[in-house]
Amino acid sequence: MNPTIETILNHRSIRKFTDQVISSEHLSLIIDCARAASSSSHLQCVSIIRVTRAENRELLAEYAGNQSYVSSAAEFLVFCADFNRHQQIKPDAKLGFVEQTLIGAVDSGLMAQNALLAAESMGLGGVYIGGLRNNPEKVCALLNLPEHVFPMFGLCLGYPDQVPEKKPRLPVDLVLHQERYRALDAQKLSEYDEQMREYYRERSQGKSEQSWSEQISQALGKEARPFMLVSLNKQGFALK
Structure with a gap:
């Protein structure tokens, strides 16, 4: 196993950071590395907003659902799908298509994962x-995002002040399909559900437990940001 694979497999989300700053060399x-990511048709339709002002960080933390680490992380980057740059190059560019929205989302994810x-x-x-997508219009206003630019998500970065347990992922048998899509394996799902219950029991010192199936039922049992299409449309995305 090489260092790259070790880094990938050791991933865990960090929400508590030390006060140590990230050097300009490391940030650069x-x-x-983000810029080196693959880009659909080489459109390079992503812009990154680095937010450093404390007052702006605090507002973004609030907009994101009072996630305090948005303001406490050493760096906070907002990844935006950006076709405004292309319109400046070609004023009559054919924009607003759903496909472009998908490309912007995919390219943003690729760049952020590299970062x-x-x-x-x-x-x-x-x-x-x-x-951030809880209040996309407020985020757009705060970051002065013009038409054809949309904030997909943010990324907190800093030196970890915690070592959380790695959250179990779905087993490969539920993710990898051979040649054709196959039906969900109920036994494998049940085993994974128990693994997740044990993870939450340990993380909460026995105070709570929840299976993955229960998480999914809770998350998908209600509307997910029903205002999103309107917000996308206001920025010139997913119009047709």
């Missing part, structure tokens, strides 16, 4: 903040 390398892996290889940790 992290951004360079986090690079950071983790340097001894840093981080956590993604999808909660």
Whole structure:
């Protein structure tokens, strides 16, 4: 096993950070690694907003659902799908298609994963903040995002001040399909559910437990940000 694979397999979300700053050299390398990610048709349709002002961080933490680590992390980056740059190059660009929204989301994810892996290889940790999409219009206003730019998620980075247990992932038998999609294996799911219950029992010192199936039922038993299409449309995304 090489160091790259060790870094990938050792991933865990970090939500508590020390006061140590990230050097400009390390931050520059992290951004360079993000920029090196694959890009659909080489559109390079992502912009990264680095947020450093305390008052802006506090507002973003609030917008994201009062996630305090947004303001306490050494760095906070917002990954945005960006076709405004392309419109400036070609004013009559055909924009607003759902496919472009998907490309922007995929490219943002690829860049952010490169950034986090690079950071983790340097001894840093981080956590993604999808909660920015709780209040996308407020985020757009705060970051002065023009039409055809949309904040997909944020990324906290810093030196870890915790070593949480790795959260168990779905077993390979439930993820990897051969040639054709196969039905869900109820026995494998049951085994994973028990693994997740044990994980939460240990993490909470026996105060709570929840299976993955219960998590999914809770998460998908209600509307998920029903305002999202309107917010995307206001920024010129997913119009057609």
